[in-house]
Amino acid sequence: MAQLAGVSTATVSRALTAPQKLRPATLARVTEAVRRTGYTPNLAARTLRARRTMLVLVVVPDIANPFFSDVLRGVDEGLSQHGYGFLIGNLARSRAKEPQLANIALAGQVDGMLLLNGRIPQGGRRSLTASDIPMVAVCEAIEGARIPQVEVQNREAARQAVAHLARLGHRRIAYLAGPPDNFVERERRGGFCEGMTAAGLSARSARFYPGDFTFASGVAAATAFLQTRPRPSALFAANDEMAIGFVKTMRSAGIVVPDQVSVVGFDGIEFADFVEPTLTTFRQPRRELGYRGATLLVAAMRGEAIDPAQAHQYLPVPLLERGSTALAPAV
Amino acid sequence: MAQLAGVSTATVSRALTAPQKLRPATLARVTEAVRRTGYTPNLAARTLRARRTMLVLVVVPDIANPFFSDVLRGVDEGLSQHGYGFLIGNLARSRAKEPQLANIALAGQVDGMLLLNGRIPQGGRRSLTASDIPMVAVCEAIEGARIPQVEVQNREAARQAVAHLARLGHRRIAYLAGPPDNFVERERRGGFCEGMTAAGLSARSARFYPGDFTFASGVAAATAFLQTRPRPSALFAANDEMAIGFVKTMRSAGIVVPDQVSVVGFDGIEFADFVEPTLTTFRQPRRELGYRGATLLVAAMRGEAIDPAQAHQYLPVPLLERGSTALAPAV
DNA sequence: TTGATTTTTGTAATCGATTACATTTTCGGC
C-alpha cells in the first residue's frame, strides 16, 4: 500500500490523520493509492498506539424503554458525526452491572461515558468519579457531580402545568407522583408545589397519589381518586404512562375526561397522541437531549474547554395542549 | 505485574486466556498478582494480535422503534453472556448508511453482524455476502441468504388469526396490509389468504386495505372501511399500530369494537394492553428473538458448526385473545 | 548560487498483548 504510493508508512499515516502536514502532491498520491487498494487502517493498532478507542460507553437504565431509544438516536447522530461509535451498557433497571460497566471505562476500552441513568456507576476497581474519564450526564441529572449535564426544565414545566390548569379555572388539582427516590420526580413535584403557590392555591392541601411511573400505578391512583371527597377537578401526572392508565380507568368508571376531570401528563410519548382523548402533555426533546449530550462529550474527549454556560443545559419542554384538559366544571 | 508473580508475560497471558494450560500453583500466583494489581489486559493489543474484537455490529432499521429496543435487550443478554459487546448501526429507515456499516465489518472492526433489517448491507468496498464474516438475520428474514435466521411464524399466526375470527362466526374478514415490499407483510398476507381458504371463505373476495405499519394508515383504512358495503365484520391488521389507529377511528365514528367489528392486531406492543378495548393480538417473543440470534452468532463466530435444525428458527407467536374480538353480530 | 530556515518525508521505536518455537521442569517406569 505504502509502496504503491511510493512513500513510507509514516506518510500514509499522516495522510490519514493529519493531511495538512503533507505536500498536496504527496497527499494526492497516497489518497489515490488508498482508493485503489481499498485500504482501511486497522482500528486496533491505531487504538493501541494512539490510546484512543473512538468509542463511547452509553449507560442506559433500560434499553427496552422507548424513551431511551429515541435519545439514543440523537446520541448516534452526535457521535457518528465526529467519527465516534458507541457501546451500550444496559443496566436493566438494576445496579448489578454497574461495576462491570465502570471497569470497561477504567480499562480504557472507551474514551468517554454518557450516563442516562442519573448515577455514576459504582463498584469498579477504581472510582470513576476520581478518574479523569470524560463523562456527561443526560436526561437524569446527577446531583453534585462535576460533569457536564443536559436535562429538561422539569421544574419549570411542572409549574406551567399547574398554571395551565389554574387558567382553566381548576382549583382542586391533584398530583400523581413517580418513585420518591427519582430525581425527575422530585423536580416535577417541586415544580408542582411552586406552581400551586404561584396560582394562589395551597400545595399543602393538594392530593398526592403515589405512583412509580407505570401504567398500573396510574390505574391504582384512579381507583383511589374515585374515592376522594371532595374530588379534585384536575390531575397532573409525573409521566404519560401513569396519566394514560389514569384516564383509561376514569373512562371505564364512567367519568368523562376532560369534562369532569382534566389530566396533564409528562414526556410526550408517542401513544399520548393515540389515546382517547389525546393527552395534554409536555414533549421532551428526546433526540435533542441525546444529541447535545453527545456533542458535549465529544468536546470533553477532545480535551476542549467547555464553556461554563454550556456545561449544564436545561432544555425547554413545550406544553402540548390537547384533548385531556378543559375548563373546570362549574361548581 | 508479571514480575510480581515471578513469571513471564506469556504465562500471564495464558493464565487469562487458557488457564487449563497452567499448573494450579502457577495459576494461583498469577491470579493473586492480577487481583492485587487490578490488572486488566489491554483490549486493543489483544485484538491486534489475536485478530478478534469481541464486538458485534447490530444493524437496526430504526433505533427509535420500541420493537427493536426490546429485541436489543435479548441481544445484549445473549452476547454479554459470552463476553461479547455490541455496536449499534442505525440505518434510520434509509439505506444511505449501508456501505458505511458494511465497511465496519469488512475492515475487521467487529467479529460478526446481527441483521435486524431484513437485508444484507450493500455497497461496501467488497461484498459482505462473499466475505466470510459471520452474520445472523433476526426478525426480518433475508430470503435466499445462506446465513442462520431467526424469525417468528408469521404465516402460521396469520392463519390462526383468521381461524380465530371464523370460529367466532365472522365470514366477511378484511385485511389491513403493511408495505408490499416488506417480507413480514408478505408472509402475513399469505397466511391470511391461506387461513381464509382453510375456513372455507374466499380470500379473493376479501377486502384488502393498503397500509404502511403506521398509526395514520390505520386511521386511513378505517375511513375507507366505513364506506365499504357490505361492511366486513372483522379485520386483521398486519401490525398493532395500524390496528390501534383503526380501532380509535371506529370508536370516534360511533362503531362499537368488538360488538360491531372485531379487530386482531400483530406484534403485541405494550400499548395493545392500554387501549380501550384491549387489543387481541399476537405477542412476538422479542427478547427471545434477540437472544436466539445472539446465541447463533456467537456459535458462528467461534467457528462451531451450526446444527442445520437450528439454522433457521421459526418461533411461535401466541395469540392473546382480548377485548377487541367477539362473536360476529347476527346478520 | 549559497547557506540558513522551514517544511516534508523517512527510519525505527513503541503501544501491550498473543503465540510459535525453544527450553526447562515434571513425572512415570524401570
Next chain:
DNA sequence: GCCGAAAATGTAATCGATTACAAAAATCAA
C-alpha cells in the same frame, strides 16, 4: 537414579498503526 515423553514455562517475533527524531528537500534572503 536415570531416561524419555509430556507438560509447563520462557524467549522473542509479531500484529499494524503512531510518532519522536533524523534526514532530506524545498524555500527564501542575500
